[in-house]
Amino acid sequence: MSPPTVSARPVARHGWARAVAAVLTGLAVMVLIAALGLWAAGAADLPDGAFARVVVATVVTAVGGTLELSGNAGALARTRAGLTVLPLSVTLAGALVIGAGFLRPLRHRAVASARELAGWAARIAVLWLCALIGLALAARQTFAVDVGNGTLSDLTGLFDLEPKIGFTTDVPLTVLFGLLWLAGVLVLALLVAPGAPLPGRLLRCQESVxxxxxxxxxxxxxxxxxxxxxxxxxxxxxxxxxxxxxxxxxxxxxxxxxxxxxxxxxxxxGRVDGPxxxxxxxxxxxxxxxxxxxxxxxxxxxxxxxxxxxxxxxxxxxxxxxxxxxxxxxxxxxxxxxxxxxxxxxxxxxxxxxxxxxxxxxxxxxxxxxxGDLGGGLSGEVxxxxxxxxxxxxxxxxxxxxxxxxxxxxxxxxxxxxxxxx
Incomplete structure (x- = not known):
């Protein structure tokens, strides 16, 4: 009786199910951290049920997405606004979880082909792309700005100039930067993890990089x-x-x-001015x-x-x-x-x-x-x-x-x- 043959090809353990788990787990952690942080900052009291959309916007900015701020205060007035900041706690948590999910099926391996790594990364990228589009479309909201009492309140009431400010996402830029963020996370995970397999041609990176x-x-x-x-x-x-x-x-x-x-x-x-x-x-x-x-x-x-x-x-x-x-x-x-x-x-x-x-x-x-700028304590810059x-x-x-x-x-x-x- 001839002995049973053993296939030299390793069993693929990083299919679509594992990719879905990696992406959903990373997103869940980012949403949870963003929600808890915004809740602690008092954002749960935002009007019109805007808290959920602000949480989504925070996750979008954490992966490099672009928010476009807009303002409106009637025909005779205008608002101006801009915001550029990354909530790096949310960014770091998502990078760690998604990177770990990417590496988990590859553990206990010494070498992996470039084709195998590219295929596994592509599965995660496709699901991440769908998630980015959904987040970008959901992250939009408009708020009315409370100007308080006094002269400014009288002017806004007289001219029907209720100032508003809102945000939307630039979907193409959000998708672009979000995919670049994911690519950076996956490449860094391969470079940093001591046991992560690399293609044969890149094994020299184990010593130098x-x-x-x-x-x-x-x-x-x-x-x-x-x-x-x-x-x-x-x-x-x-x-x-x-x-x-x-x-x-x-x-x-x-x-x-x-x-x-x-x-x-x-x-x-730097400078901190206003409220x-x-x-x-x-x-x-x-x-x-x-x-x-x-x-x-x-x-x-x-x-x-x-x-x-x-x-x-x-x-x-x-x-x-x-x-x-x-x-x-x-x-x-x-x-x-x-x-x-x-x-x-x-x-x-x-x-x-x-x-x-x-x-x-x-x-x-x-x-x-x-x-000029009105509003006294409303106008500000950081x-x-x-x-x-x-x-x-x-x-x-x-x-x-x-x-x-x-x-x-x-x-x-x-x-x-x-x-x-x-």
């Missing part, structure tokens, strides 16, 4: 974890639990990744709430609060830790200077992405007969922008220095490629 990419993800998640601990301690000791919960669920990475760049010496420019504010500690609001554009860096921070020098200490400790881990995961034959170069490039790219993701811009105003290339250059220098020191610290550790002495 994967340790550095993994180190940067650990760095960013470490900052989020540290920020979460600080936020919870602050809520327990200083009160305001609702505001703290809203910050954690909507914008914690926005704040802690900003701190990462500030600790390296980067400079941001609007940023979800940030009081010291940042004090610095940015000025008549002119304010400068935000270590010098201005420590002038208000000397404890802000701890940002530098935090950067040193966490960067040395991830540099040590990167060197320990790399082959023993890689020299220290090469570790430094790889971490310098990786940190420069990471800082570049942080600067793009953490930008904030929001404004609103009401004018009558084209004359923006925060980095000095981009200075931040990227500083990130590269920090990466070079800590990468070299981390490689020296990792020398006593046994690493891949070494042969033990009998």
């Amino acid at each position: 994967r340790p550095a990419a993994h180190a940067m993800v650990v760095l960013l998640l470490g900052y989020v974890a540290l920020g979460l601990v600080v936020a919870l301690v602050s809520a327990a000791t200083r009160g305001q639990p609702a505001e703290t919960l809203a910050l954690i669920l909507l914008g914690l990475p926005n704040l802690v990744w900003l701190a990462l760049t500030l600790g390296q010496g980067a400079t941001w420019h 609007f504010g940023l979800p940030m500690p009081h010291v940042l609001d004090e610095i940015l709430r000025t008549p002119d554009v304010a400068t935000l860096n270590l010098r201005t921070l420590t002038a208000h609060d000397g404890r802000m020098w701890w940002l530098v200490v935090t950067d040193v400790v966490l960067l040395l830790a991830v540099a040590f881990g990167m060197a320990a995961r790399s082959p023993a034959r890689v020299p220290a200077w090469q570790h430094a170069v790889r971490l310098g490039v990786a940190l420069a790219l990471t800082v570049f992405m942080v600067c793009l993701l953490c930008r904030i811009s929001a404004h609103y105003g009401l004018s009558l007969l084209g004359i 923006f925060l922008r980095p000095r981009l290339w200075q931040a990227v250059s500083l990130g590269a220098l920090w990466g070079l220095a800590t990468g070299f020191l981390g490689a020296l610290l990792a020398r006593p550790v046994r690493r891949p490629g070494e042969v033990g002495t009998p």
Whole structure:
């Protein structure tokens, strides 16, 4: 009797059912976090049952979608508004869940063909495209702006100028940026996960790219974890639990990744004007709430609060830790200077992405007969922008220095490629 034959082709365990599960789970987590964060921020009291649509709009912006703000105040008046901000807590949660769903069927594999990976990613992309279109079409709402009592209220009543502001989504741009976001998540998942299979031609990335990419993800998640601990301690000791919960669920990475760049010496420019504010500690609001554009860096921070020098200490400790881990995961034959170069490039790219993701811009105003801004406390502006290339250059220098020191610290550790002495 001849022995049974075994097929060399692996059983496909990443079909449409698993793709549906990955996409739906990611969306459910993002919607849940956005809803809880907006509820903690007080958005549940929005009129006309707008809370659900605002939640959907938050998820849309979290994946790179574009919101178009519009205003209307009758024939004799006009409103102006604009908003550019990413709720990075929602973004991060969705990326982690969808990335894990993408990698789960590929675990326990050493190599996967490019065709197999492309087919599995295409299934997720098709379902994600359908979800994006549905979200983009649902994210639209109009609100009436309460102008309170006084002269402005009398004018709006006299001329029937009830100011309104609303939002819709740019469906084509939302689909485009949403698919690019998904592609970035899937590529990063393959590059970062230690056990993720790669095509044979890309196996060299396991030595050159994967340790550095993994180190940067650990760095960013470490900052989020540290920020979460600080936020919870602050809520327990200083009160305001609702505001703290809203910050954690909507914008914690926005704040802690900003701190990462500030600790390296980067400079941001910004301003807070009017009733609007940023979800940030009081010291940042004090610095940015000025008549002119304010400068935000270590010098201005420590002038208000000397404890802000701890940002530098935090950067040193966490960067040395991830540099040590990167060197320990790399082959023993890689020299220290090469570790430094790889971490310098990786940190420069990471800082570049942080600067793009953490930008904030929001404004609103009401004018009558084209004359000035009315509304007193209604008009306002918030923006925060980095000095981009200075931040990227500083990130590269920090990466070079800590990468070299981390490689020296990792020398006593046994690493891949070494042969033990009998």
